[in-house]
Amino acid sequence: MSAEITARPKVRPGKRTNDPEGLRKRVLDVAEASFQARGYHASSLGDLMAAAGVTGGALHHHFPTKKALALAVIEERVAAAVEATWIAPVQAAGSAR
Template sequence: MAERPASPNRRTNDPEGLRQRLVDTAFAAFTTRGYHSSALHELKREAGVTGGALAHHFPTKKALGLAVIEDRVAEAVESTWITPVRAATTTAEGIQEVFTTIISELERKGVVSGCPLNNLALELSREDEAFQAAIEAIFLRWRTAIADKLRADLRVDRACDFDFDAMATLVVAAYSGAMAMAKATQSVAPLKVCGEQLTSIIRNQTQQGR
């Protein structure tokens, strides 16, 4: 996150930098305290901006929330999950790497705040169609990346009984549930078990499909 200015009323000649600071501040607040528990006046103070600057970039709290989801949350899923899975030799190795990295980071921090996407999905999906659509778009991109990697693993060029999309949904759902359990218990144990089981299942399934 960008360094805050010394004075919240200081003018800036970097409107894009100011916008990014607002989105960073809101991302941290919404995914930890919650969207409804984060007041705009608190976000303004924490970002070190004026009310006019906040209103200029985000006339409503909903607009700021959508920016957080479409920019920061999507970016987090991309860098944490999608990119490593795509870059891995196999889906199983990619998933194993993702879990190992996440677990190591959580152990280093000593606290589990949960998955940013899950946190906002549970709070916002049912109350607003725009939030629901933005959140589902990220889940869809996540599942699609895993399903595409599974197809590449098997190099499918003929009919196959393997349901790639269903397996991708299972991976995302299992991880989401394990992260929720890890947050509730403040322990990475559920993530360790989930990572091991998913990796084993996918390795077995892909070996049978070849």
């Protein structure tokens, strides 16, 4: 009898996948909601990490400080919403009416 051995990669249950953009988006989603609901000062980084399900290292890789996170929320979320709902319609309007 001949036993055929094939090499298979080991698959570990619960193996972590690397999705930096997904992680960054998740943190921005949680921060945006928390800043709107509770305010900037009442939103702790610990609470944001727990809600987003990320580690401190992962959070600080994308956002070195809480201020950097807040500025990213403003630039990427708030500014886009203001542009779409306020600025663009005003610019497209033919008159003040």
